[in-house]
Amino acid sequence: MTARNSTVAVLGCGLIGQSWSALFTAYGYDVVAWDPKPQSLSAILDGIARYREQICVRVELPPAVGSFRFAETPEAAVSGAFWVQENAPEVVSVKTKLYSRIEDASGLDTIIASSTSSLTWSQLSPALSRSARFITAHPFNPPHLMPLVEIFAADAEVRESAVSFYAGLGRKPVVLSRDVVGHIANRLASALWREAVNIVAENIADVAAVDAALVHGPGLRWSVVGAHMAYHLGGGRGGIEHYLRHLGPSQEDRWAALGTPRLTADLCARLVEGVLAVANGRSIAELEADRDSRLLKVLAARQTSSR
Amino acid sequence: MTARNSTVAVLGCGLIGQSWSALFTAYGYDVVAWDPKPQSLSAILDGIARYREQICVRVELPPAVGSFRFAETPEAAVSGAFWVQENAPEVVSVKTKLYSRIEDASGLDTIIASSTSSLTWSQLSPALSRSARFITAHPFNPPHLMPLVEIFAADAEVRESAVSFYAGLGRKPVVLSRDVVGHIANRLASALWREAVNIVAENIADVAAVDAALVHGPGLRWSVVGAHMAYHLGGGRGGIEHYLRHLGPSQEDRWAALGTPRLTADLCARLVEGVLAVANGRSIAELEADRDSRLLKVLAARQTSSR
Numbered sequence: 001m002t003a004r005n006s007t008v009a010v011l012g013c014g015l016i017g018q019s020w021s022a023l024f025t026a027y028g029y030d031v032v033a034w035d036p037k038p039q040s041l042s043a044i045l046d047g048i049a050r051y052r053e054q055i056c057v058r059v060e061l062p063p064a065v066g067s068f069r070f071a072e073t074p075e076a077a078v079s080g081a082f083w084v085q086e087n088a089p090e091v092v093s094v095k096t097k098l099y100s101r102i103e104d105a106s107g108l109d110t111i112i113a114s115s116t117s118s119l120t121w122s123q124l125s126p127a128l129s130r131s132a133r134f135i136t137a138h139p140f141n142p143p144h145l146m147p148l149v150e151i152f153a154a155d156a157e158v159r160e161s162a163v164s165f166y167a168g169l170g171r172k173p174v175v176l177s178r179d180v181v182g183h184i185a186n187r188l189a190s191a192l193w194r195e196a197v198n199i200v201a202e203n204i205a206d207v208a209a210v211d212a213a214l215v216h217g218p219g220l221r222w223s224v225v226g227a228h229m230a231y232h233l234g235g236g237r238g239g240i241e242h243y244l245r246h247l248g249p250s251q252e253d254r255w256a257a258l259g260t261p262r263l264t265a266d267l268c269a270r271l272v273e274g275v276l277a278v279a280n281g282r283s284i285a286e287l288e289a290d291r292d293s294r295l296l297k298v299l300a301a302r303q304t305s306s307r
Numbered sequence: 308m309t310a311r312n313s314t315v316a317v318l319g320c321g322l323i324g325q326s327w328s329a330l331f332t333a334y335g336y337d338v339v340a341w342d343p344k345p346q347s348l349s350a351i352l353d354g355i356a357r358y359r360e361q362i363c364v365r366v367e368l369p370p371a372v373g374s375f376r377f378a379e380t381p382e383a384a385v386s387g388a389f390w391v392q393e394n395a396p397e398v399v400s401v402k403t404k405l406y407s408r409i410e411d412a413s414g415l416d417t418i419i420a421s422s423t424s425s426l427t428w429s430q431l432s433p434a435l436s437r438s439a440r441f442i443t444a445h446p447f448n449p450p451h452l453m454p455l456v457e458i459f460a461a462d463a464e465v466r467e468s469a470v471s472f473y474a475g476l477g478r479k480p481v482v483l484s485r486d487v488v489g490h491i492a493n494r495l496a497s498a499l500w501r502e503a504v505n506i507v508a509e510n511i512a513d514v515a516a517v518d519a520a521l522v523h524g525p526g527l528r529w530s531v532v533g534a535h536m537a538y539h540l541g542g543g544r545g546g547i548e549h550y551l552r553h554l555g556p557s558q559e560d561r562w563a564a565l566g567t568p569r570l571t572a573d574l575c576a577r578l579v580e581g582v583l584a585v586a587n588g589r590s591i592a593e594l595e596a597d598r599d600s601r602l603l604k605v606l607a608a609r610q611t612s613s614r
Contacts, residue, residue: 118557140525146527147524150520174512174523177512184516184520184521185521188506188520191501191502191562193535194562195494196535199491203485204484207535209482210491213455213481213492216447216481217455220455220529221447221598222521224522224598224605225518227518228500228578228585229582232591233598240582244570244579245575254494257489258501260562263551268552275538275546284543284544287536291531291532291540294531295527298531298605301607302601302604
């Protein structure tokens with residue numbers, strides 16, 4: 001971190017905002033946060049402290065944890081910040097109204113990053129007069145543990161600043177060439193889930209079997225090798241070129257045979273029943289704690305790898 | 308393992324057969340193998356030894372490694388075996404001809420398991436007179452490291468035997484209710500890859516960005532939590548029921564917006580170019596070794612988890 005401005009504004013302190021705040025402060029940044037519902041103050045502070053502990057057990061961090069304080073207004077929160085991370089509800093008008101309030105209060109060089117998962121740069125940027133300094137920077141849940149941050153920036157220099165900022169937080173920034181709904185990761189997740197739902201709908205296997213097959217099969221493999229690279233390794237000595245030439249047509253046939261399920265009431269009931277059977281009485285909080293503890297172990301294991 | 312018959316026949320000693328042989332012998336089973344191309348004997352033995360080493364670094368195994376020997380014919384290989392793992396080429400006629408040769412030579416109780424990835428039980432079983440004792444048991448590549456084995460068995464008792472046999476080898480057996488092309492895992496992988504290819508085709512992001520987003524985002528998460536469970540955790544306190552009610556319709560919209568790319572020559576060339584850029588000069592063997600070393604670390608980390 002430079003001796004210059006090290007203050008980040010966090011707008012919206014739900015789970016995503018708390019997770020970002022934990023990450024920013026763990027890496028030595030001072031956070032000034034704003035949330036329209038300040039009554040939840042102690043819960044927010046608890047969340048940030050708990051998340052920061054999870055970060056600190058696995059990463060060697062700067063000795064000094066950054067400070068955290070609340071501002072009364074979004075204008076006050078951004079006024080001294082070099083970076084703004086916005087985590088408002090996923091509604092265009094809510095976000096754009098907020099941008100109108102903060103743009104004049106923030107410095108000319110300040111970058112405003114939206115954590116939006118379901119909206120796009122093109123939908124949000126018209127609200128700003130300095131849209132070149134606005135980006136989408138979508139984290140993957142939970143952001144303080146998952147390395148991925150998906151970035152779309154119209155301006156090349158701002159894009160580079162964003163890659164360098166998030167990489168400096170131990171993240172893996174990935175850049176989109178075009179801004180699309182779902183960025184990359186949620187499109188991939190949605191595409192996989194469509195077939196995961198179809199397999200249940202078609203009575204091929206139940207929810208537990210589908211999830212187990214993913215976790216002990218492709219999911220496990222995709223935690224170390226991407227989908228394109230997996231087909232390179234599946235192509236034998238000839239790699240992806242050989243694979244595409246010999247098995248490309250059969251993949252197109254397979255694609256055509258995949259399902260397009262409709263989320264009917266009956267199917268939804270079966271999905272709910274199947275998931276609750278796997279949950280086996282554990283609450284969402286218990287399941288999340290279990291997920292995070294596994295994630296921390298896998299992250300630690302990957303960190304000892306070559307990249 | 309019981310004091311009774313502990314001999315497994317492995318038919319076909321390509322990479323899959325070698326991988327199975329490493330696993331069977333590591334867990335104390337004696338393997339009698341047959342391969343139509345016996346000239347590659349030393350390469351096969353090297354492969355098995357190397358794979359077995361990878362198993363042994365992470366699992367506490369029975370003290371005695373099983374024996375491994377070659378038989379001259381498939382009939383001789385199966386004659387003393389209680390289990391047959393068939394890894395012949397993915398051609399119905401090749402596999403069914405082999406079944407005709409071995410069925411009479413094998414014991415009445417012997418289970419014949421096909422490792423087939425792209426064929427189904429219904430296509431293969433008519434070749435056997437005792438089809439109830441025939442199953443598909445599809446491992447995920449590389450089988451000695453990846454825990455998943457996808458099982459389809461028409462007979463309930465045989466199905467139970469198969470689950471217990473593969474679980475005893477440290478595998479995670481998953482049972483299909485219906486036999487379909489691609490079982491579960493390759494359908495999920497194919498569904499995800501369709502969109503991964505589409506994202507490149509639509510110039511949303513390049514191969515490197517897509518693979519990085521997967522490995523540091525959903526792939527990482529799916530190594531610890533399945534797709535259905537992930538939406539349960541994404542639904543807040545209301546879980547999957549809340550998610551389906553409030554975001555089910557937007558998922559259906561998202562599904563409709565996903566792509567159906569055609570693997571044109573131009574697109575294939577871009578995929579090849581993108582994968583080779585990520586490979587960055589590394590050979591398939593080097594990339595495989597890298598994948599396996601990462602997989603071993605992640606597997607070791609998951610083993611210390613609660614399940």
